[in-house]
Amino acid sequence: MNWDWEVVEEFLPRFWDGVLVTCQALLGGTLIAFTLGLVWALAQRSNLVWVRWPVNAVTEFIRNTPLLVQLFFLFYVVPEWGPSMSPLATGVIGLGIHYSTYTAEVYRAGIDGVPRGQWEAATALNLSTAVTWRSVILPQAIRRVVPALGNYVVAMLKDSPMIAIIGALDMLGEARFFSAETFQYVEPITLVGIAFIVIAYPASLLIRALERRLATY
Amino acid sequence: MSTPDNNPADTPSKTPSKTPSNTPGNAPDAARTAVGTATGDTPWATGEEIIRFQDVTKRYGRQVVLDDLCFSVYAGKHVTLIGPSGSGKTTILRLLMTLIKADEGSIRVEGDYLTHEERNGKLVPAGERHIREVRKKIGMVFQQFNLFPNMTVMRNLTEAPVRVLGLSRDEAEQRARELLEMVDLTEMSAKYPSQLSGGQQQRVAIARALAMRPRILLLDEVTSALDPELVAGVLDLLRDIAHHTDITMLTVTHEMNFARDISDCVMMFDHGKILEAATPEKLFNDPEHTRTREFLNAVL
Ligand SMILES: Nc1ncnc2c1ncn2[C@@H]1O[C@H](COP(=O)(O)OP(=O)(O)OP(=O)(O)O)[C@@H](O)[C@H]1O
Ligand SMILES: [Mg+2]
Numbered sequence: 001m002n003w004d005w006e007v008v009e010e011f012l013p014r015f016w017d018g019v020l021v022t023c024q025a026l027l028g029g030t031l032i033a034f035t036l037g038l039v040w041a042l043a044q045r046s047n048l049v050w051v052r053w054p055v056n057a058v059t060e061f062i063r064n065t066p067l068l069v070q071l072f073f074l075f076y077v078v079p080e081w082g083p084s085m086s087p088l089a090t091g092v093i094g095l096g097i098h099y100s101t102y103t104a105e106v107y108r109a110g111i112d113g114v115p116r117g118q119w120e121a122a123t124a125l126n127l128s129t130a131v132t133w134r135s136v137i138l139p140q141a142i143r144r145v146v147p148a149l150g151n152y153v154v155a156m157l158k159d160s161p162m163i164a165i166i167g168a169l170d171m172l173g174e175a176r177f178f179s180a181e182t183f184q185y186v187e188p189i190t191l192v193g194i195a196f197i198v199i200a201y202p203a204s205l206l207i208r209a210l211e212r213r214l215a216t217y
Numbered sequence: 218m219s220t221p222d223n224n225p226a227d228t229p230s231k232t233p234s235k236t237p238s239n240t241p242g243n244a245p246d247a248a249r250t251a252v253g254t255a256t257g258d259t260p261w262a263t264g265e266e267i268i269r270f271q272d273v274t275k276r277y278g279r280q281v282v283l284d285d286l287c288f289s290v291y292a293g294k295h296v297t298l299i300g301p302s303g304s305g306k307t308t309i310l311r312l313l314m315t316l317i318k319a320d321e322g323s324i325r326v327e328g329d330y331l332t333h334e335e336r337n338g339k340l341v342p343a344g345e346r347h348i349r350e351v352r353k354k355i356g357m358v359f360q361q362f363n364l365f366p367n368m369t370v371m372r373n374l375t376e377a378p379v380r381v382l383g384l385s386r387d388e389a390e391q392r393a394r395e396l397l398e399m400v401d402l403t404e405m406s407a408k409y410p411s412q413l414s415g416g417q418q419q420r421v422a423i424a425r426a427l428a429m430r431p432r433i434l435l436l437d438e439v440t441s442a443l444d445p446e447l448v449a450g451v452l453d454l455l456r457d458i459a460h461h462t463d464i465t466m467l468t469v470t471h472e473m474n475f476a477r478d479i480s481d482c483v484m485m486f487d488h489g490k491i492l493e494a495a496t497p498e499k500l501f502n503d504p505e506h507t508r509t510r511e512f513l514n515a516v517l
Binding site: 115117120121123124126127135139143 | 314315316349352353355356357359361363364365366367368376377380381409410411425426429
């Protein structure tokens, strides 16, 4: 195998563009997945059937259809009657929504894992529902699920190249375009592979740091 | 007082045949059952009636856990519930704390229905606001402590006073420090519950309940989860509270010496009914029922 540093040099500018897109997709997607997932999880516990039922249906549907289809839908179908967005914005939202249906399950398990005695103590102290969630249940639930949430960040990173399909060129997207033009495959693909590990590692370190920070008790 | 015309379950039912002269909130009459099942003198049945169970039935599926239960507790008195496992003692406390709902009958605290309220002269299931208002008067300490593990001891003691009673943080912390002094845990305020022994946790839990200044304190086997050497400290604290405050205590315990020390009245439960109620002297020394005697022989 011949490794040509000149090819690497030639690819680098576009590679950095791709890295930027990948990182944006990952950060934005994570933000959406973490917050929206919590919203789903809380809605699924609502007393109101007309909140619970549609949320269950929608999240179940999203979780069981391919991300690719959802990206196409967001990019080509939604603009027919809604806002049209840049490929990157669409990709971030698509990743975020898709993974929010997984994080919702994680949150739900975390919430279920809080012992019933905690709810009872909150009632005995006359805490309102809102305060019970905010001060007692969620802090305990979230602490428990940080590692599981972290796994989905890594999974999202691995799914992020899919957004290239709607024109948001991540690292892999840039590499493939570059290769298609120059017929140079080895260097760009290798570089991208390494980059995935380089991004995944600090991401997992970050999660672990967060885990430690939450482990105050 | 009108009877609700719908909703047979969980309704303050008035069954004239069972309660001949049931003027609500009328203390002498309310003493009826406690005195009715009582043996000997009834010195605990004087003063302001603070808790009243009337014809309360609780079922789980087909199992009748509390069977048409009637009794009253008077302000400042200490009533202890004893009885075999499964006789329904915890259920009584959980009903009072509104953790569960009765299937039939009514519970009143200082004359107010716990889970009902009067609207336009009718009794209707109470809204959250009413329940929270009545619940303010009641505090509970659990067998398993149930401290909030994500909060320091200090925050365990201040969270509810700040959020529910609207105290300022300074006021709440001042109150918490006084309570910590009382339970002898002044140095622990910055610790988390997991860093405390079981006995210390339970003392914090008692302080946490008292921080809300309840008129009624419910104690459900608060020493059962503790190592034997930690029990005495918690019981001493409770004796202190019993003797130096005017708080009404409803206690479930298997510690018979403790029950003897603090109780104005001991109620023996069996199969969801009060078998007998008496002063501790009477009940422990000269019980009326053989069933009580057998139970006491087994636990003493
Ligand atoms: N959530 C529940 N579902 C079904 N049955 C229940 C439930 N809670 C309590 N019971 C039943 O109700 C009965 C009374 O329970 P309770 O906890 O009041 O008894 P107890 O007198 O406190 O007994 P112990 O001394 O063991 O604590 C028991 O037979 C129990 O099995
Ligand atoms: Mg019990």
